[in-house]
Amino acid sequence: MTTTQNQLQDIFREVFDDDDIEISDAMTADDLEEWDSMMHINLIFACEQKFNIKFALAEIAGLKDVGELRRVIEEKSA
């Protein structure tokens, strides 16, 4: 796991209140029952705070999987 992935895993565990979550780049909302629109916004807020970045609305809406979320974070943090 990359550093970003590790940090992202911590965020997922905190937001979903589940220490057993193991994320992967291929993981989507279909793999996590609780990952609905509100939890997605909570995830985005947590990422914005942790990485000190801002997501555009189109980015928030268009994220397809964890890998894409990680890539956007890495691009914005670079």
Add this chain to the structure above:
Amino acid sequence: MSQLESYLPAADIAGKQQQYPLSVAFLEDLIDKAKIIFDKQIQFLLAERADTFWPVAEKILQLSHNIQADPLTPLINFSIEMLKQQSVYMKSGEYMYSVDEYENAYDDIYNNPDVMEKYYLHGLLMTHAFWPIHLDMHMFFENEFLSAIPSTATVGAEIGYGHGLYLLETLRHSPESKAVGFDVSQYALAFTKRVLEHNGIAPERYDLGLGDVRDGLPYEDNSLDWCIFAEVLEHIPNPDQALQELARCTKSGGPIFVTTAANNRSVDHIWHFHNLEEVEDMLNRNGLQIVKQLDLPLSRYMPNTTDPTINVAYICNKITS
């Protein structure tokens, strides 16, 4: 491959495409651009509200098409902005502005073209098909309010007409009626006029202007056959006075459509209802009796949610002594 195949059998999609071409194309785009935001809603709409969703979506998309405006980005952006606000509310329990800060909401939203023109008005309009709660509220309006308008109705009003959908549907339903009304936003006025003008309503059938409900309603006592006051109560600092004015101006027996929301933070909600009893007390103490009511707690649509939002719609009559 169609994006809709994860929601509907391929054989059904072809049939829907024939009957509801705008809706199928829009859903394909919506799933492509914002699946994460709309996935659960689309599942619900197609499984639980197919009978109403498809024709209403097609009608609203046709309306959008007629005003030559892109409906997709406004719906997505409006929905995300509302989710962001409610996410904050679920942690803080507080609204963005208090009743003393109405002017902030006016400056940020109603008088701000970057919000009103870019996503707010058109986005909110689109939710009346694409948000299950707003679709149900919209159907309540069609089934219960429109049918309560007397056939002899000649004039009614919408206060805070916003996107104009309810005015359009009322004027279509009640061909002898004319409509008056005002909104605080110049952008709402322009948008609503566009909606009416490009969807077959003759300009002599409406007289819409700008106004502030804090100044009361500029209509005679008992002069209106019907009234619409949708999603306004929670936006204004003086809901009691506004309801008294509605009761004053509406004829005895004339239907008054009122909607609001409790525990629902938005960029411009300033009156914080904590439960529906507060709303009903407010209606009653200001001269309105509830004739019909539709409670729409979010938990009915998402049983596992902890989001305390409750939308509600009423058909009221003025109380006559």
